[in-house]
Structures are given as structure tokens and as C-alpha cells.
Amino acid sequence: MSKGIPKRSEDYSLWYNELVKKADLAENSPVRGCMVIKPYGFSIWEKMQAEIDRMFKETGHTNAYFPLFIPKSYLSKEADHVEGFAKECAVVTHYRLKNDENGNGVVVDPEAKLEEELIVRPTSETVIWNTYKNWVQSYRDLPILVNQWANVVRWEMRTRLFLRTAEFLWQEGHTAHATKQEAIDESVQMMNVYAQFAEEFMAVPVIKGIKSESERFAGAVETYCIEALMQDGKALQAGTSHFLGQNFAKAFDVKFTSKEGKQDFVWGTSWGVSTRLMGALIMAHSDDQGLVLPPKLAPIQVVIVPIYKGEEQLNAIRDKVNEFIPALRKAGVSVKLDDRDTHKPGFKFAEWELKGVPVRLAMGPRDMENNTLEIARRDTGEKETFDLSNDLVAKIEGLLTDIQDSIYQKAVAYRAEHTTEVNSYEEFKEVLESKGGFVSAHWDGTAETEEQIKDETKATIRCIHIDAKEEEGVCIYSGKPSSRRVLFAKAY
Amino acid sequence: MSKGIPKRSEDYSLWYNELVKKADLAENSPVRGCMVIKPYGFSIWEKMQAEIDRMFKETGHTNAYFPLFIPKSYLSKEADHVEGFAKECAVVTHYRLKNDENGNGVVVDPEAKLEEELIVRPTSETVIWNTYKNWVQSYRDLPILVNQWANVVRWEMRTRLFLRTAEFLWQEGHTAHATKQEAIDESVQMMNVYAQFAEEFMAVPVIKGIKSESERFAGAVETYCIEALMQDGKALQAGTSHFLGQNFAKAFDVKFTSKEGKQDFVWGTSWGVSTRLMGALIMAHSDDQGLVLPPKLAPIQVVIVPIYKGEEQLNAIRDKVNEFIPALRKAGVSVKLDDRDTHKPGFKFAEWELKGVPVRLAMGPRDMENNTLEIARRDTGEKETFDLSNDLVAKIEGLLTDIQDSIYQKAVAYRAEHTTEVNSYEEFKEVLESKGGFVSAHWDGTAETEEQIKDETKATIRCIHIDAKEEEGVCIYSGKPSSRRVLFAKAY
Numbered sequence: 004m005s006k007g008i009p010k011r012s013e014d015y016s017l018w019y020n021e022l023v024k025k026a027d028l029a030e031n032s033p034v035r036g037c038m039v040i041k042p043y044g045f046s047i048w049e050k051m052q053a054e055i056d057r058m059f060k061e062t063g064h065t066n067a068y069f070p071l072f073i074p075k076s077y078l079s080k081e082a083d084h085v086e087g088f089a090k091e092c093a094v095v096t097h098y099r100l101k102n103d104e105n106g107n108g109v110v111v112d113p114e115a116k117l118e119e120e121l122i123v124r125p126t127s128e129t130v131i132w133n134t135y136k137n138w139v140q141s142y143r144d145l146p147i148l149v150n151q152w153a154n155v156v157r158w159e160m161r162t163r164l165f166l167r168t169a170e171f172l173w174q175e176g177h178t179a180h181a182t183k184q185e186a187i188d189e190s191v192q193m194m195n196v197y198a199q200f201a202e203e204f205m206a207v208p209v210i211k212g213i214k215s216e217s218e219r220f221a222g223a224v225e226t227y228c229i230e231a232l233m234q235d236g237k238a239l240q241a242g243t244s245h246f247l248g249q250n251f252a253k254a255f256d257v258k259f260t261s262k263e264g265k266q267d268f269v270w271g272t273s274w275g276v277s278t279r280l281m282g283a284l285i286m287a288h289s290d291d292q293g294l295v296l297p298p299k300l301a302p303i304q305v306v307i308v309p310i311y312k313g314e315e316q317l318n319a320i321r322d323k324v325n326e327f328i329p330a331l332r333k334a335g336v337s338v339k340l341d342d343r344d345t346h347k348p349g350f351k352f353a354e355w356e357l358k359g360v361p362v363r364l365a366m367g368p369r370d371m372e373n374n375t376l377e378i379a380r381r382d383t384g385e386k387e388t389f390d391l392s393n394d395l396v397a398k399i400e401g402l403l404t405d406i407q408d409s410i411y412q413k414a415v416a417y418r419a420e421h422t423t424e425v426n427s428y429e430e431f432k433e434v435l436e437s438k439g440g441f442v443s444a445h446w447d448g449t450a451e452t453e454e455q456i457k458d459e460t461k462a463t464i465r466c467i468h469i470d471a472k473e474e475e476g477v478c479i480y481s482g483k484p485s486s487r488r489v490l491f492a493k494a495y
Numbered sequence: 496m497s498k499g500i501p502k503r504s505e506d507y508s509l510w511y512n513e514l515v516k517k518a519d520l521a522e523n524s525p526v527r528g529c530m531v532i533k534p535y536g537f538s539i540w541e542k543m544q545a546e547i548d549r550m551f552k553e554t555g556h557t558n559a560y561f562p563l564f565i566p567k568s569y570l571s572k573e574a575d576h577v578e579g580f581a582k583e584c585a586v587v588t589h590y591r592l593k594n595d596e597n598g599n600g601v602v603v604d605p606e607a608k609l610e611e612e613l614i615v616r617p618t619s620e621t622v623i624w625n626t627y628k629n630w631v632q633s634y635r636d637l638p639i640l641v642n643q644w645a646n647v648v649r650w651e652m653r654t655r656l657f658l659r660t661a662e663f664l665w666q667e668g669h670t671a672h673a674t675k676q677e678a679i680d681e682s683v684q685m686m687n688v689y690a691q692f693a694e695e696f697m698a699v700p701v702i703k704g705i706k707s708e709s710e711r712f713a714g715a716v717e718t719y720c721i722e723a724l725m726q727d728g729k730a731l732q733a734g735t736s737h738f739l740g741q742n743f744a745k746a747f748d749v750k751f752t753s754k755e756g757k758q759d760f761v762w763g764t765s766w767g768v769s770t771r772l773m774g775a776l777i778m779a780h781s782d783d784q785g786l787v788l789p790p791k792l793a794p795i796q797v798v799i800v801p802i803y804k805g806e807e808q809l810n811a812i813r814d815k816v817n818e819f820i821p822a823l824r825k826a827g828v829s830v831k832l833d834d835r836d837t838h839k840p841g842f843k844f845a846e847w848e849l850k851g852v853p854v855r856l857a858m859g860p861r862d863m864e865n866n867t868l869e870i871a872r873r874d875t876g877e878k879e880t881f882d883l884s885n886d887l888v889a890k891i892e893g894l895l896t897d898i899q900d901s902i903y904q905k906a907v908a909y910r911a912e913h914t915t916e917v918n919s920y921e922e923f924k925e926v927l928e929s930k931g932g933f934v935s936a937h938w939d940g941t942a943e944t945e946e947q948i949k950d951e952t953k954a955t956i957r958c959i960h961i962d963a964k965e966e967e968g969v970c971i972y973s974g975k976p977s978s979r980r981v982l983f984a985k986a987y
Contacts, residue, residue, distance in 0.1 A: 032626065033569075034613065037562035039626055042641060045559045067537045070529035071615070071646055071662050072585075075592065077525075079600035089592035089601050093564075095615065096588045096603065098650040100567065100581035108571035109581050111588065111612055120603055121526065123563070123587065123615070134524065134531055143837055149534060154563055154646065158590040170563050345635055 006357055010291045015235040019286060023164045026294050026358050028281065036162040036169030043358065044281065046302035048172070051280060052152065054204050055174065058196050064148045064176060069131050072121035077129040080254040084128065087221020091158040093123040123156040128222060128273055131177045132255040139179060139269055141260045147179040165282035166495050173277035179269045181259065186270035190246040193274040194227040197242035205280065206297040206411035207231045207287045208418055209241060210490060212466025217450045224248035230465045232418045233286040236439020238465045238492035241283050244274035282495070288410050294359025295382050297410055298403040303339045305331065305399060306360045310348045310367030317342065320366050327395050334396050336403070356381060361406050362399060378402070382410050428479045435462055441492050445485035447478035456480055462491045498849050502783045507727040511778060515656045518786050518850050520773065528654040528661030535850065536773065538794035540664070543772060544644065546696050547666065550688050556640045556668060561623050564613035569621040572746040576620065579713020583650040585615040615648040620714060620765055623669045624747040631671060631761055633752045639671040657774035658987050665769030671761045673751065678762035682738040685766040686719040689734035697772065698789040698903035699723045699779045700910055701733055702982060704958025709942050716740035722957045722982070724910045725778040728931020730957045730984035733775050736766035774987070780902050786851025787874050789902055790895040797823065797830045797891060798852045800843045802859035809834065812858050819887050826888050828895070848873060853898050854891060870894070874902050920971045927954055933984050937977035939970035948972055954983045
């Protein structure tokens with residue numbers, strides 16, 4: 004098959020867009036900015052969901068579901084929040100269509116106007132805190148540890164499949180606590196859960212950190228985040244966890260009576276990851292031949308391609324591979340036998356390479372004679388002949404572990420090569436220009452400096468590293484004193 | 496605890512509403528007609544989803560995701576479809592809010608008006624068939640066997656938690672086939688999958704049948720359905736599967752080239768079940784004490800309540816039950832130890848009864864002395880003392896199987912008692928009035944008769960039984976000849 008995707012070195016952005024489409028991950032829909040997630044792409048997202056959901060439940064959370072619509076007035080109740088979301092939201096104003104009198108199909112029925120407009124949720128803090136008001140009276144009702152898997156809509160003007168779409172799928176956790184410290188601990192815990200997921204399952208190393216004030220979530224006191232680095236040297240925010248203080252409790256009057264009988268506002272957090280993780284997964288590992296998927300998230304871990312002439316040879320190979328397929332499946336390996344007679348082996352090789360299947364097994368007439376098969380790994384392209392008198396299950400299990408680890412280490416090495424400490428603005432600009440990546444620099448802590456650097460270089464403060472050490476220095480831009488470095492990067 | 500729910504015999508409708516709220520399943524939200532599904536209710540829905548999703552995958556389907564919004568013009572492309580949905584849809588007309596000049600929070604920005612209004616999907620045939628147009632060229636691209644888990648919105652004027660809500664959660668399968676027969680077979684297969692799920696997991700017996708023309712899905716050639724009977728003698732449509740013919744393929748110009756090189760329109764199906772199943776589950780089994788959950792869908796299958804005075808006794812019971820809890824969990828039984836010190840055993844008994852936990856184990860000081868515990872089953876209220884020197888895991892496993900079967904048999908018996916053959920309109924009305932349930936009667940096959948019967952009695956044709964036998968008779972209403980009976984009932 005002709006893959007029809009450009010090289011990363013030629014046009015990284017086009018490479019990404021074409022790869023997403025050609026590998027059957029997603030495509031644009033007729034609705035501006037909304038995507039169709041195709042079955043193969045969705046099956047990767049499902050695997051992500053399953054792991055994340057398991058991690059949430061292991062940390063004591065349960066799922067629930069809240070309305071898609073938010074009354075317009077709710078948005079205004081938290082001042083920063085409305086500032087952050089009012090400018091890009093889908094507004095429902097009517098609840099009925101009627102036949103056009105001129106015969107032009109259906110039109111909005113002006114008599115079916117809503118008394119108050121409804122906003123399609125861009126995030127659900129407002130409607131959820133309004134609900135929590137009725138759930139909380141005493142400290143006994145706390146904590147509330149709830150998560151929701153949902154679709155949300157933000158009317159972005161410039162969209163890209165998975166990375167920035169008007170509608171996207173995500174989970175949003177919303178928790179309520181009796182004490183400030185408990186809420187902060189929860190926010191940090193969820194940042195750690197996200198980091199663990201990214202590193203162990205996506206094989207994407209991430210920096211854990213705190214956002215600067217101007218990058219903070221609208222309505223949060225502190226935003227914790229995980230930041231990943233893509234192969235073009237740009238950073239990608241892969242998940243955020245917000246300590247909300249008492250902001251939403253105050254906006255929606257959510258109070259509780261403590262053990263000591265005192266009334267106080269509840270402390271809150273919210274945290275989310277979205278289908279954006281799909282973009283991170285694709286951009287972190289894939290190459291000019293197509294997707295490279297970490298085995299832990301690959302819907303198909305092993306594909307078997309028979310090489311044959313005629314039905315008889317095919318049947319012999321089928322019989323042979325069916326001797327070991329059950330053992331692989333029993334070991335938890337997902338295996339696909341691609342015995343389509345409509346496509347040639349070369350086409351199949353290219354297709355599964357494009358789709359990022361970690362391990363390809365090929366078996367032809369000579370393998371049948373020798374009781375062997377060919378094992379090819381997607382990430383390195385290495386091939387070897389395997390003698391089937393040895394333990395294939397152990398071989399494959401070892402290989403999958405090795406691939407998972409290997410692509411993670413490759414990403415770690417890339418990030419190490421693309422993280423640079425600089426001490427002057429010239430150096431800063433030079434690094435951004437020449438190789439990109441994370442640039443660690445002193446900053447005077449002001450939003451003005453942050454904004455000027457962004458205007459001049461397009462680099463933003465991705466985060467203040469969670470373990471940033473105290474270090475005397477001067478801001479690379481203003482020359483004012485600074486007590487620690489922050490991480491800058493151009494970002495998605 | 497005071498349950499605060501009325502008896503079914505006093506006010507069935509209020510009993511249902513209060514039970515849904517008091518058992519922490521769902522509640523109304525501030526958005527008209529939209530519900531909040533609370534954690535306990537959602538955990539039951541999750542169990543349903545998991546089983547249904549597994550059954551879909553076992554029958555060859557994969558999940559995908561399509562946009563929330565549908566361009567207004569798409570709805571009009573299939574004539575019946577737009578008739579069915581235009582009158583109750585949420586319409587997005589703008590994409591931005593702005594600050595009100597008079598300081599009244601935010602208002603819709605008139606400058607951010609969409610060129611074409613977007614409908615929040617009431618169902619996704621249109622946007623999906625528009626997508627399939629690009630996925631299908633040849634018979635090799637068929638069949639497409641895709642399902643989507645999603646939220647949909649239908650602006651219902653009279654809503655009830657789970658049964659009829661403006662927004663609800665559902666799955667919608669959308670398949671495309673090369674032949675008419677294959678599409679019909681798919682529709683029938685999915686009706687059977689739904690029936691199997693309802694009976695094996697929900698313990699709700701269902702009638703499989705075909706809808707009359709006036710009850711058919713807007714845009715379908717044939718609608719297959721499963722119909723269940725609630726404890727108040729009203730029927731509830733629990734799932735539908737539609738054979739769409741080539742209607743949507745023609746509306747969206749979806750053609751394929753056959754093996755023989757001929758062009759033809761693709762054949763389609765769609766099928767769905769929703770959070771309405773929660774309503775069916777609740778109303779089919781629950782009693783005046785609260786929920787009765789079938790063990791296969793109960794989030795907690797066994798609850799253990801210690802009866803103690805003081806910390807020392809509690810610790811002794813804790814140690815004792817922790818000897819057998821791991822074995823139960825290992826056997827796949829979900830167990831909760833309710834050792835809260837904030838509530839008395841009587842309160843806990845009532846709470847878990849209300850929440851429908853199938854098996855309650857209680858252990859007090861005398862049990863400790865005798866090495867016994869008390870086992871109570873929720874469905875019958877039967878209690879027994881169990882000697883812990885016997886095999887508790889086997890006992891519990893047997894009990895759960897028995898409860899699952901028993902509540903199913905109870906529902907089967909109820910339905911048998913409430914299914915009546917009648918041969919005159921007087922008898923028909925009398926049965927509906929006195930005991931309700933399914934009424935099997937001859938009908939002349941016309942929409943006029945169907946509508947007049949509905950107007951006069953509120954009973955509708957639920958379905959024509961899939962195995963309905965030919966039987967000469969006369970329509971109970973018009974006296975015209977009829978060749979088979981159909982099932983009438985008042986319905987949710």
C-alpha cells in the first residue's frame with residue numbers, strides 16, 4: 004500500500020495530520036472543528052480509558068454523570084471562570100425546528116426560544132458545584148470523590164485532530180474536601196496518577212509542575228500539570244489537576260458543618276485528561292513509516308501475516324499458527340491473523356507498520372519447512388528468525404516488555420537532549436531556534452515578562468518543576484532577581 | 496434510617512420517583528429535564544455497559560465516536576426522520592457570550608451567530624451516514640459494524656428520571672451492509688442480543704417483536720423491539736433495532752460496487768438501548784422496602800454489617816470477617832464491610848435494603864461465640880444462621896445464582912399472570928382497567944383503528960410477537976378480518 008504520508012523532517016505538521024487520517028485514527032467531520040474518532044483510533048482511546056479509570060477507582064473515586072447543558076447564569080458565578088470560557092462556547096437558544104413556509108426544509112421555530120440560554124459544557128465545575136450544594140451538609144458527607152467521562156465543547160477557532168478540537172472527549176474529576184490540605188493533597192495525587200499513566204502506559208516521560216498564574220485554569224488557586232515533549236521539540240500539556248481553593252464553594256454556597264460544629268466553605272479540586280492524549284501518543288513515538296504504539300496501549304499487539312501461493316499453502320500456515328495463537332491469547336497477548344485473500348503480504352506489512360502494531364510475525368513456505376517464523380519489531384525494524392521449538396509465548400512477552408521500555412527510554416533520551424539550561428535571553432532565543440525543547444531559565448515572576456517573552460519568541464512557561472530547587476539568579480529578560488528556574492517551551 | 500418512600504400500592508409513580516432519589520440513583524438537575532446520575536446509580540449503569548459492550552464485541556462490533564452536533568440541513572435529508580425529531584431538539588445558534596453592557600453578567604454575542612444552526616444529536620443516523628459515504632467504495636469495505644456510546648438530547652416536555660429525560664446516555668449501533676438480507680439479519684441479531692442481556696443480566700423477561708408502522712423509528716423500514724412488563728401492569732420498551740433499508744444510504748448517497756461490478760445503495764441498520772434500562776430494572780423488581788437488584792448487576796453483592804458494643808468487639812469481628820472476605824473477592828463476589836462507627840446496625844440494615852444489595856451478612860457477639868453469621872437475602876427477606884465451619888464461598892455463590900434466577904422467575908410469573916387473550920373490545924377495556932398487562936387481541940392492521948384504541952384506552956400496540964402464529968379472527972375494534980394477534984398495553 005502507498006502510505007502517502009510525508010517525512011517528519013519535511014513537514015512535521017502535515018506528517019501528523021496525514022498520519023492521523025491514514026492510520027484510521029480520526030478524521031474531520033462536516034461540523035467545523037469536530038472530529039470523527041474512527042474505530043482503530045477509538046480502540047486505543049478505550050485502552051487508555053480502561054487504565055485511567057482503573058487508577059481512579061484504586062484511588063477511591065467513583066464515576067457519575069452530570070448534565071451536558073449549563074444555564075448561562077451559572078458561568079458568571081465565578082468571575083475568573085466566566086472570563087475563561089464565555090468567549091468560546093456553544094449556546095443553545097431554541098428547542099424546536101419547524102417546516103419553513105417557503106419550503107426550504109426546516110428552520111428554527113422562533114416561538115421555541117429558551118427563557119435562559121444553555122451553554123454546552125466547556126467543563127463542569129459550575130453545574131457540579133451547584134449539585135454538591137445539596138449533597139453536603141456535614142463533614143460526614145465529605146470527601147466527595149467523583150469523576151465523569153464526558154464530551155465537552157470549546158469553540159476553538161484553529162483546530163487540529165485530537166490536539167485541539169471544538170468537541171473532545173475527556174474525564175473530569177471533581178472532588179470536595181473538609182480541609183485545604185486534603186484538597187491540595189488530592190490535586191497532587193491526581194497529577195501523580197496522570198504522570199504514572201503517561202510514563203507506564205503511554206511510554207511518554209513527563210515533567211510534573213505548577214503553572215504560572217497566567218496559564219492557570221480559570222477559577223483555580225493552583226494548577227498542577229504534566230508536560231510532555233514531542234519529536235519536533237514542542238511541548239504538550241498532557242493533563243492538569245487544579246486546586247480550586249474555596250472559589251466554587253463560595254460561588255455556589257457549598258458549606259459544611261465540621262466535627263467541631265463550625266460552618267465553613269468546602270475545599271475543591273478538579274482534574275482532567277482528554278483525547279489530546281491521543282495526539283501526545285502519536286507525536287511522541289511515531290516515525291516516517293507510521294504509528295509506533297506502546298504495547299500496553301496497542302489494540303493489536305501481534306499481527307501474523309501468512310506468505311503463500313494458493314489455498315493449500317494458506318491452510319497449512321493457518322493450521323500451524325492456530326497451534327500457538329491460543330497460547331498467546333491465554334497469556335493476554337492480543338493477536339490478529341491477517342489472512343485476507345484480497346491483499347498481498349507487502350500491502351499488509353505496510354498497513355500494519357502504518358498502524359503501529361508492535362510485533363509482526365510472518366510465515367511462509369520455507370518457515371513451514373524449517374519450523375520457524377520471522378519476528379519483526381515495529382519500533383526498531385529489527386527482524387529475526389525464530390525457531391518454533393522454543394517458547395514463543397515467553398519470546399513475545401519479553402519482546403513486548405522490551406519494546407514498551409525501549410520506546411520510553413528513547414523518549415527520555417530525546418527529552419534529555421532537548422532540555423537546556425540557559426542564562427541569557429540571547430542563548431534562550433538561540434536554543435529555541437536551533438533545537439527547541441524545554442529551556443530552563445530564570446524568570447522574574449511577573450506576567451509582563453512572561454507575556455513579552457511569549458510575544459517575541461512564542462515560548463510560554465510550561466511549568467515550574469514540582470521539585471525546582473532554590474537557586475539564586477537573574478531573569479533572562481528583565482535582569483531582575485529570581486530564586487528558581489522555570490521551564491519554557493513552544494507548545495501545542 | 497427513615498426511608499421515606501410510599502408503598503407501591505398507594506402511589507406507584509411517586510414510589511418510583513422517591514426510590515430513585517432515596518436510593519442515590521439519580522436526581523433532577525437545574526437544567527429542565529436533564530438528570531444527574533449519582534455514583535451509586537452510575538455504578539449500576541457501568542455494569543450494564545460493560546456486559547452490553549462485551550456482547551457487541553463478541554458479535555463483531557467496534558466502537559467509534561461521531562460529533563455531538565448535526566448541521567440542521569442534514570436532518571431534512573431523510574423525510575420521515577426530520578418529521579420525527581425536528582419538534583424536540585436543542586438548537587445551537589451562537590458560539591460566544593460577551594459581557595453585558597448594563598452589567599448583567601454575560602449575554603449572547605449577536606455577532607457570533609452560526610451560519611447554519613447545529614442540532615444537538617437526538618440520534619446520529621444522519622451525521623454517521625454522511626461519514627460512511629467516504630468509508631465505502633466497494634463491497635470490500637462492507638460490512639461496517641460500528642457502535643457509539645454517547646449522550647443524546649430530545650427536548651421532551653414531560654420528563655421522568657431515567658424513563659424520559661431531555662438528555663440521556665445510550666449506545667447507538669450503526670451498521671452498513673452489501674445485501675438486504677444481511678442487514679435484516681443484523682437487526683434481528685441485535686434484538687436478540689438485547690433480549691439476552693435483559694433476561695440474563697437484568698432478570699427481566701422480554702417479548703421480542705416488530706413495531707406497527709405508527710410506532711416505527713422515523714426513517715426505518717422495520718423496527719424490532721423488546722418489551723418488558725413493569726409491576727404496575729404497564730409495558731416498557733427496553734430496546735429497539737431498526738432495519739433502515741436503503742433510506743439513509745439514499746439520503747446521503749452511500750453507494751458501493753459489488754463483486755460483480757454493479758453499483759448499488761448500501762443497506763443499513765441502527766439499534767440502541769439507553770439509561771431507560773435503569774428505569775426498567777428498578778420498576779421490574781423493587782419493592783416497598785427499596786431496590787431489589789439482580790446479583791449480576793449489583794455494584795455491591797454482599798454487605799457485611801458488624802453488630803457490636805465498643806471498639807474491642809468491633810475489632811474482633813473485623814478480624815473474623817477478614818478471614819473470609821479475601822476468599823469471596825477471589826471468587827469474584829463484590830463485598831463491602833460496613834464498619835462505619837457513625838451509624839447503628841439498624842440504620843445500615845435499612846440503607847442496604849433500600850439500595851438493593853442482594854445478600855446481607857450480619858455478625859454479632861453471639862455469632863462470634865458460635866462461629867456463625869446471619870445471612871439475609873434481599874429479594875425474599877429470608878434469614879438463616881450459617882455455620883462458618885462450612886464453605887461460605889460456595890454458599891454465597893449458590894445464593895447469588897439462586898437470587899438471580901428467583902427474581903427472574905418472579906417477573907416471568909408476574910408477566911404470565913398479566914398477559915390476557917381477549918376477543919372483544921369490552922373484554923379488552925375491562926382487562927386493561929382491572930389488571931393491565933399485555934393484552935393479546937386481533938387488530939385490523941390499520942393506523943386508524945390503532946389510534947382510536949389509543950385515544951379511548953391509552954393502550955398502544957407494543958409489538959407483533961416475533962413468533963406470532965397465523966390465526967383467523969376479527970379485529971376487536973372494527974370487526975374486520977385479522978390474521979394474527981398483536982400485543983397491546985399501556986406503556987411508559
